Amino acid sequence: MDFLAKHWGDLASIVGLAYAIYLAYQARTAAEQARDAARAARDRIFSLDTIKELTTAKMALNEIIRLQRLTAMTVPWDIVLERYGSARDSLVRCAEGLGVPDPQRQSIGEAIVLLSIMEESIERACLEEDPGRLDIAGFNQRLSAQMNDLERARIAIERAES
């Protein structure tokens, strides 16, 4: 009792200090939680953007396949080329997006290059006024395979995010 009477002021300081540390810790934890939540929300938004772009690219590829099923002379090549460009642009945005796992980023990159090669072949054939030489069935087969790869990428991105 004598000790307490002599040192109550010191003890109160220690308790006060401990309480202040506790409050600071709680505040830090709350700040960290808020930061983590903000990051998660941001990542979710980026991930949704990437998924939206993948869906847009797939829709463009679908339309390309549909247009390329017409006979070579009746295919509206200018529209087809425009669709190739828009699919590629969407994929470039995906490739640059955050939160895309590396294997999916790689397959998106391959799709971009494959589309560029197809575009170039079409451009050349159209310039030389010989679109009939294009292996359209082969193109469509590859585009279908690309659509499957992009769908796998979309699923993997969704899984990585959740």
Added chain:
Amino acid sequence: MTFPEQIDRLVTKLTELTEKDKVEWKETANATTFLASVDKFIVTINRTGSEVNGGLSFQILDRTGRAVEGVTAHVGRDKSAVENANWERLRDLYEIARRRALHSEKVVSDLLASLERIA
């Protein structure tokens, strides 16, 4: 003209690793262009013109499809020894990339097995 030193090393390394089946080459819509993904980059090798002495080009692209670096090689009597040697090295890479992408060794061995079964 010689290839830039790093491209030279890259072509050598890619040829070696492809021989060891450590780089996977794929077909493209162009029957004479093949591509391989290596980490963050994509490389393509393309032949234009004749199967015997057509020009060859090798490109490095980033994942957005932007060509970062590339070389082309042609062969002929009017070319220097170095240019012809460069072309031969790209032709070696092109040939092995083509065989791997088309799985031609497996096709040949399957065909051989089928023929042996017939016999």
